[in-house]
Amino acid sequence: MQSALAPLGPVYAEELHLSRLEVGALFAAASVAMVVVAFPIGLVTDRLGARRLTVGAAALVALSALGQGLVHEFWLLVASRAVFGVAFGAVWTAGLALLSEGGAVEQRSVRLGASIPVAGAASTIGPAFAGVVAGQFGVAAPFVAIAAAATATAAALALGPAVEASDPVERPRLRHVLGSLGFLLDPLRLRTNGLSVAAIGAILAASALCYIGASMAVTRLRERAARPVAAGGAVAVLGLALALPALTTATVALVLFLLLRAACNAAMSTVAYPLASAGAAEAGIGTGTAIGLVNAAWALSTVVAPLAGGAIAQAAGDRAAFAVLVPITLLTGVWLIALDTPRAARVLRRAARSRR
Numbered sequence: 001m002q003s004a005l006a007p008l009g010p011v012y013a014e015e016l017h018l019s020r021l022e023v024g025a026l027f028a029a030a031s032v033a034m035v036v037v038a039f040p041i042g043l044v045t046d047r048l049g050a051r052r053l054t055v056g057a058a059a060l061v062a063l064s065a066l067g068q069g070l071v072h073e074f075w076l077l078v079a080s081r082a083v084f085g086v087a088f089g090a091v092w093t094a095g096l097a098l099l100s101e102g103g104a105v106e107q108r109s110v111r112l113g114a115s116i117p118v119a120g121a122a123s124t125i126g127p128a129f130a131g132v133v134a135g136q137f138g139v140a141a142p143f144v145a146i147a148a149a150a151t152a153t154a155a156a157l158a159l160g161p162a163v164e165a166s167d168p169v170e171r172p173r174l175r176h177v178l179g180s181l182g183f184l185l186d187p188l189r190l191r192t193n194g195l196s197v198a199a200i201g202a203i204l205a206a207s208a209l210c211y212i213g214a215s216m217a218v219t220r221l222r223e224r225a226a227r228p229v230a231a232g233g234a235v236a237v238l239g240l241a242l243a244l245p246a247l248t249t250a251t252v253a254l255v256l257f258l259l260l261r262a263a264c265n266a267a268m269s270t271v272a273y274p275l276a277s278a279g280a281a282e283a284g285i286g287t288g289t290a291i292g293l294v295n296a297a298w299a300l301s302t303v304v305a306p307l308a309g310g311a312i313a314q315a316a317g318d319r320a321a322f323a324v325l326v327p328i329t330l331l332t333g334v335w336l337i338a339l340d341t342p343r344a345a346r347v348l349r350r351a352a353r354s355r356r
Contacts, residue, residue, distance in 0.1 A: 001068075001084060001143070001150075002084075002088060002123075002126070003123040003127050005027065005068075005081075006126075006200075006201075007127045007130055007131035008130055008134055008139060009027065009141060011134065012026065013270045018074065020313055021307070021311055021314055024298040024309060025078060025306070027302075028172075028302065028306040029082045030079035030081045030082065030084050031299045031300070031303040032082065032085065033081075033083070033084075033085025033086045033089065034085040034088055034299035035299040037089045038089040038296035039292045039293055039349075040292070040294065041053065041093045041094060041164050041287075042286075042291055042295075043094050043289055043292065045093055046097075046286030046287070046289055050095070050098035050288060053094035055154055056154075057087045057090030058087075059154040060152045061088075061091070061147075061153075062154065063083065064142065064149045065144070066143065067079070069140040070144075070283045076232070079344050091293055092291070093288060093291050093292045094303055096112060096115060096287075097288040099112055099115060100287045105114025109239055109327050112273040112277055114213040114219055116266060116273075117211075117212045119269075120208055123204075123205075123208035123255070124209055125205070126204075126205075126208075127200070127204030128202055129201075131198045131199075131202070132203060133202020133316060190203065190258045193254075195251070204258065207259050207261065210266070211262040211266040214262070214264075218270040219270055224258045228275075228323075228337070228340040229336070229339075230333070230340075231275075231336050232332075232335070232337035233267075234331055235332050235333035236329075237260070237264050238265070238329055239326055239332075240330070241257055241260035242257070243322075243326055244256055244257040245318065245322040247319070249319060265282050273291065276290040276294045309321040
């Protein structure tokens with residue numbers, strides 16, 4: 001459902017007469033909610049259990065899908081997206097914590113890494129399914145279908161066999177526990193370039209296939225890829241890819257950017273969760289808490305990007321919004337690569353020991 005909104009953004013903009021800033025708010029609503037709940041859900045997951053919260057999250061996905069498909073007012077649509085953000089935060093916190101339960105450390109790392117290509121498969125289905133079905137039967141149809149699938153998923157999780165929990169980890173107190181612009185602007189510009197909703201959905205699905213392929217390749221590398229230098233290299237390549245839409249908004253350039261963006265995001269996401277799980281064990285905190293922090297950082301960026309990107313695009317054009325990101329992304333990549341030096345690793349280990 002997260003990716004299904006991308007090809008439908010232009011449809012909502014046309015039907016509800018939304019400005020680009022309002023479309024940005026529509027995309028950001030889920031992320032705002034996720035920023036608020038991701039870290040607290042991580043704490044609650046470590047105390048109440050990942051399975052219970054994952055079942056509740058799947059049920060909430062169904063409820064928010066019905067809201068997005070059936071409402072026809074801007075603020076009600078934003079509210080439905082916010083409800084989805086709560087569910088999305090729970091899925092990617094409690095759900096990943098559930099995957100990390102049981103088995104050896106290497107098995108848990110493989111399961112966490114494998115969740116990314118599975119998510120990529122969903123991202124492949126989402127845009128194409130939403131674009132084609134909405135084009136044939138209206139905007140409500142894909143969301144009603146998603147609601148039905150989410151309800152079935154919640155029931156399957158509730159009735160399925162229990163997972164053997166990992167060895168307990170000592171939980172520090174709260175005071176000791178205290179990182180999407182393309183999906184907003186690219187579909188709008190492609191729509192302006194004359195592409196249909198179905199064509200936009202197909203392009204986003206193709207980018208999701210790149211996401212799956214890249215994430216599977218990184219997952220096969222296992223611990224060799226789970227290093228800051230790997231994430232830093234992916235961020236640096238993404239910075240170079242952002243130069244494409246900054247220089248031109250031609251359809252070919254936008255499509256190439258979406259493909260490169262998907263591969264880079266896959267590499268970063270596949271590395272991030274195993275690093276978070278390993279870091280939780282090193283620092284002596286719960287896995288749910290660590291994953292919650294990762295998700296809170298990701299959600300914060302997806303709040304800032306659609307709102308800031310929409311505002312900049314409305315004031316100075318789409319190319320300016322992408323141009324702002326080029327130096328920021330390149331510098332972030334260089335910083336992550338620098339973290340992988342032996343000296344930086346020693347500093348991080350000392351910091352982890354001091355937190356204990």
